Amino acid sequence: xxxxxxxxxxxxxxxxxxxxxxxxxxxxxxxxxxxxxxxxxxxxxxxxxxxxxxxxxxxxxxxxxxxxxxxxxxxxxxxxxxxxxxxxxxxxxxxxxxxxxxxxxxxxxxxxxxxxxxxxxxxxxxxxxxxxxxxxxxxxxxxxxxxxxxxxxxxxxxxxxxxxxxxxxxxxxxxxxxxxxxxxxxxxxxxxxxxxxxxxxxxxxxxxxxxxxxxxxxxxxxxxxxxxxxxxxxxxxxxxxxxxxxxxxxxxxxxxxxxxxxxxxxxxxxxxxxxxxxxxxxxxxxxxxxxxxxxxxxxxxxxxxxxxxxx
Amino acid sequence: xxxxxxxxxxxxxxxxxxxxxxxxxxxxxxxxxxxxxxxxxxxxxxxxxxxxxxxxxxxxxxxxxxxxxxxxxxxxxxxxxxxxxxxxxxxxxxxxxxxxxxxxxxxxxxxxxxxxxxxxxxxxxxxxxxxxxxxxxxxxxxxxxxxxxxxxxxxxxxxxxxxxxxxxxxxxxxxxxxxxxxxxxxxxxxxxxxxxxxxxxxxxxxxxxxxxxxxxxxxxxxxxxxxxxxxxxxxxxxxxxxxxxxxxxxxxxxxxxxxxxxxxxxxxxxxxxxxxxxxxxxxxxxxxxxxxxxxxxxxxxxxxxxxxxxxxxxxxxxxxxxxxxxxxxxxxxxxxxxxxxxxxxxxxxxxxxxxxxxxxxxxxxxxxxxxxxxxxxxxxxxxxxxxxxxxxxxxxxxxxxxxxxxxxxxxxxxxxxxxxxxxxxxxxxxxxxxxxxxxxxxxxxxxxxxxxxxxxxxx
Numbered sequence: 001x002x003x004x005x006x007x008x009x010x011x012x013x014x015x016x017x018x019x020x021x022x023x024x025x026x027x028x029x030x031x032x033x034x035x036x037x038x039x040x041x042x043x044x045x046x047x048x049x050x051x052x053x054x055x056x057x058x059x060x061x062x063x064x065x066x067x068x069x070x071x072x073x074x075x076x077x078x079x080x081x082x083x084x085x086x087x088x089x090x091x092x093x094x095x096x097x098x099x100x101x102x103x104x105x106x107x108x109x110x111x112x113x114x115x116x117x118x119x120x121x122x123x124x125x126x127x128x129x130x131x132x133x134x135x136x137x138x139x140x141x142x143x144x145x146x147x148x149x150x151x152x153x154x155x156x157x158x159x160x161x162x163x164x165x166x167x168x169x170x171x172x173x174x175x176x177x178x179x180x181x182x183x184x185x186x187x188x189x190x191x192x193x194x195x196x197x198x199x200x201x202x203x204x205x206x207x208x209x210x211x212x213x214x215x216x217x218x219x220x221x222x223x224x225x226x227x228x229x230x231x232x233x234x235x236x237x238x239x240x241x242x243x244x245x246x247x248x249x250x251x252x253x254x255x256x257x258x259x260x261x262x263x264x265x266x267x268x269x270x271x272x273x274x275x276x277x278x279x280x281x282x283x284x285x286x287x288x289x290x291x292x293x294x295x296x297x298x299x300x301x302x303x304x305x306x307x308x309x310x311x
Numbered sequence: 312x313x314x315x316x317x318x319x320x321x322x323x324x325x326x327x328x329x330x331x332x333x334x335x336x337x338x339x340x341x342x343x344x345x346x347x348x349x350x351x352x353x354x355x356x357x358x359x360x361x362x363x364x365x366x367x368x369x370x371x372x373x374x375x376x377x378x379x380x381x382x383x384x385x386x387x388x389x390x391x392x393x394x395x396x397x398x399x400x401x402x403x404x405x406x407x408x409x410x411x412x413x414x415x416x417x418x419x420x421x422x423x424x425x426x427x428x429x430x431x432x433x434x435x436x437x438x439x440x441x442x443x444x445x446x447x448x449x450x451x452x453x454x455x456x457x458x459x460x461x462x463x464x465x466x467x468x469x470x471x472x473x474x475x476x477x478x479x480x481x482x483x484x485x486x487x488x489x490x491x492x493x494x495x496x497x498x499x500x501x502x503x504x505x506x507x508x509x510x511x512x513x514x515x516x517x518x519x520x521x522x523x524x525x526x527x528x529x530x531x532x533x534x535x536x537x538x539x540x541x542x543x544x545x546x547x548x549x550x551x552x553x554x555x556x557x558x559x560x561x562x563x564x565x566x567x568x569x570x571x572x573x574x575x576x577x578x579x580x581x582x583x584x585x586x587x588x589x590x591x592x593x594x595x596x597x598x599x600x601x602x603x604x605x606x607x608x609x610x611x612x613x614x615x616x617x618x619x620x621x622x623x624x625x626x627x628x629x630x631x632x633x634x635x636x637x638x639x640x641x642x643x644x645x646x647x648x649x650x651x652x653x654x655x656x657x658x659x660x661x662x663x664x665x666x667x668x669x670x671x672x673x674x675x676x677x678x679x680x681x682x683x684x685x686x687x688x689x690x691x692x693x694x695x696x697x698x699x700x701x702x703x704x705x706x707x708x709x710x711x712x713x714x715x716x717x718x719x720x721x722x723x724x725x726x727x728x729x730x731x732x733x734x735x736x737x738x739x740x741x742x743x744x745x746x747x748x749x750x751x752x753x754x755x756x757x758x759x760x761x762x763x764x765x766x767x768x769x770x
Contacts (some may be wrong), residue, residue, distance in 0.1 A: 066402045066427075067420070067423035067426070067427045067429065068404070068422075068423040068426045068725040068726070069427070069725065071427035071429075072427050072428045073410075156584075157576070171577055174580075175576050175580060175583075198435070229363075257581060258523065260522075260523055260579055261521075261523070261580070262521070263577030263740050277403075279732060280402070302474065
C-alpha cells in the first residue's frame with residue numbers, strides 16, 4: 001500500500017513512464033484524465049500565485065505610482081528600481097532588521113521556547129498542562145489587531161501596564177528598544193506552533209531508546225543530543241522553514257511600532273508597505289517585493305537541502 | 312462524471328459571482344443609491360461631522376428628492392484614521408474604479424489625484440451645472456484656488472483654516488507670563504519656554520516634528536517656521552533647498568528639542584500627535600502650534616477628542632511670529648499656513664448629477680448653518696454664512712480676520728507630498744540630534760531626486 005501511493009523514483013527519458021516493473025500511473029487514470037484532475041488546481045495556482053508574482057516582477061520594472069501622472073501612464077524604467085533599492089541604505093537597514101527579527105524571534109525565540117515547553121510537558125497530564133498549552137495557543141489564535149492593541153497597552157510609556165508593574169513610569173519600551181519589543185512580542189505570539197509541532201514529534205521518539213540511554217548513564221543533555229534530536233531532525237527543519245518564512249513576511253510589527261521610531265523597527269514587510277502605499281511608489285515597492293521573494297526562495301532552498309541531506 | 316459535476320459547480324459559482332456584481336451595481340429598479348465618504352466617524356474622529364451627515368444631511372436630502380419624485384437612498388461611509396491612511400484607502404478605491412459617490416479629500420491631494428485621473432474636472436463629470444453653482448459667488452478667490460488645478464475646478468471647497476500658537480493660561484500664570492501673550496520673535500517663544508520649564512511644566516513647547524505625524528509636521532511645524540524665516544517651500548517653480556530660512560527653521564527645532572524645552576520622544580511615537588492633544592488637555596504642554604481644528608475638534612468641551620471643560624477661559628492663542636519682526640515672508644511680522652478640505656464627485660459614480668446635488672446640498676447656506684451650530688463652528692467657504700456664524704466666536708473670528716490675511720498656502724503641485732515627507736525627515740533628523748546644517752544638506756539631496764535635478768532648486 002505504502003509503495004503504491006509513493007511517487008515514482010525516476011522517470012527520466014522513458015516515454016511510457018514505466019520503469020523497474022511498476023507503473024507510475026498508480027491510480028490508473030491515464031495521462032489525459034489525470035491532467036484534467038489537476039487542471040483546476042493548476043489554474044488556481046496560476047491565477048492567484050504565478051500571475052501575481054509575474055505582475056509584481058513587471059511592476060518592478062516601471063515607475064508606477066499610487067497617485068500623480070505615473071499612476072495614469074507608468075513608464076518602463078528597466079532595472080532602475082532594483083538598482084535604487086540596492087543603493088538605498090534604508091533597504092539594507094530593513095534587511096538587517098528583518099534578519100534580526102527572524103533570528104531573534106523565530107529561530108531562537110519560538111523554537112527554543114516552543115521546544116522547552118513541549119519537552120517539559122511531554123510526560124505530564126492534567127490541568128497544568130492544559131492550562132499552559134491553552135495560554136500559549138490563545139496567544140497564537142487571537143487576531144493580530146487585538147493582540148497588538150493589548151501589547152501597546154502593555155508597553156505604553158505613560159499609562160502602560162508593564163511600567164506600572166515595574167514601577168518605572170515613562171520608560172519608552174517601543175521607542176528605546178523597538179526591535180527587542182517586537183522580537184519578544186513575536187516570540188510570545190508564535191511559540192504555539194513550535195510547541196505543538198515538537199509536542200507531536202517528541203511522541204515519536206521511542207521510549208525504549210530513551211530508557212536504554214538512561215541505563216547507559218546518559219545525562220539529560222546527552223539524551224537530548226544523541227537520542228531525541230536525531231529522531232526529530234526533520235521536524236525541526238520543517239518547523240524552522242515554516243516559521244522563518246512566516247516571520248520574514250510578518251507585518252504585525254507595524255501595528256506595534258509603525259516601523260518607527262525613525263525606521264528603527266522597519267522590517268522589510270513594513271518597508272514595502274511604507275514605500276508602496278504610504279509614499280505611493282508602487283513600482284519601487286514591487287521591486288523590493290521581488291527581492292524579498294528571491295530571499296524567501298533562497299531560505300526555502302537552504303532548508304529543503306538540509307532536509308534532504310538526511311536521507 | 313466527476314468532471315462534469317465539477318464543471319457545473321464552477322459554472323454555478325461563476326453565475327453567482329456575476330449575479331452579485333450586478334446587484335451591487337445599484338442601478339436596479341428606480342431607487343438611486345448614493346454613498347458619501349469622509350474621514351469622520353461617530354464616537355471618534357470628527358464625530359460632529361459624522362453625526363451631521365447621518366442625522367441631518369441624509370434625511371433632509373432624501374426628503375427633498377422624494378418631494379421631486381425621486382427615490383434616493385444615501386449611505387454614509389465613515390472612517391476614523393490618520394489622514395495618510397485615509398488617503399491610501401481613497402487612492403486604492405479610486406484606482407480600482409470604486410469608492411463613494413461623494414468624497415472628501417485634502418486640498419493638497421488635488422494635484423496628484425487629478426494627474427492620476429482619480430478625480431476629474433467637475434464640468435466633465437457632472438456637466439455645466441457644476442460651473443454655474445450659485446455658491447461660487449460667495450467663495451473667496453483664494454479659497455476657490457484650493458479646488459482649482461491647472462485652471463479647472465475639480466471640487467467644491469469645504470472650508471479653510473489657519474495656524475496659531477495655543478497656550479495654557481494656567482501654566483502661563485504659574486510661570487509669570489501674561490494671559491494675553493503675543494511673542495514677536497522666536498527668541499520670545501524660547502524665553503517663555505524656559506520660564507515654563509523652570510516653573511515645572513513637563514513639556515513647555517510642542518512644535519510637531521518627525522515622520523510619524525505626517526503632514527501635521529509640515530503644516531503645524533516646519534512650513535510656518537520656514538515662512539517665519541522668510542522662506543517658501545516653492546516659489547515660481549523653484550524649490551527651496553538648504554538655504555538660510557530652512558537652516559533657521561531647523562535651528563529652532565534644535566533649540567527646542569536639544570535644549571530640553573520639548574519632548575523629542577513625542578515626535579517619534581506612532582500616536583504622538585494624539586498624545587500631544589491629550590497632554591495639552593491635561594495641562595502638561597505649555598505652548599502648542601496647531602490649526603483651528605485643535606480648537607474645534609480636539610479641546611472642544613462638547614465634541615472634542617481631548618475635551619477641555621474650561622477651554623474658553625484657559626486656552627490662549629497668539630499669532631506665529633517671524634524669526635524677528637519684519638523677517639517673515641513678504642516682510643511680515645507674523646505668519647501662518649492654510650489649507651482646506653475639498654468635496655467632489657467620484658468620476659466612477661453611476662449617478663453624477665444626483666451626487667452633485669448631494670454635494671451642493673452639503674455646502675448650501677442652510678446645511679452649513681446647521682452643521683456649525685451648537686459649538687461646532689468652523690470657517691466655512693461661504694462669506695455669507697461666515698458673516699453670521701463667526702459672530703461671538705473669538706478664535707475663529709481671530710483666524711478669519713487676523714490670520715487669513717497673512718497666511719500662505721502649500722504649492723498645489725503633484726510632487727509636493729513627496730517634498731513634504733523629505734521635510735518631515737529633516738525635522739526628525741534634527742530632533743534625533745543631527746546638526747541643522749547637515750539635515751538641510753541631506754534634505755537638498757533628497758529634494759534634487761524628487762523634483763528632477765538641481766536645476767529646479769533655487770540657488
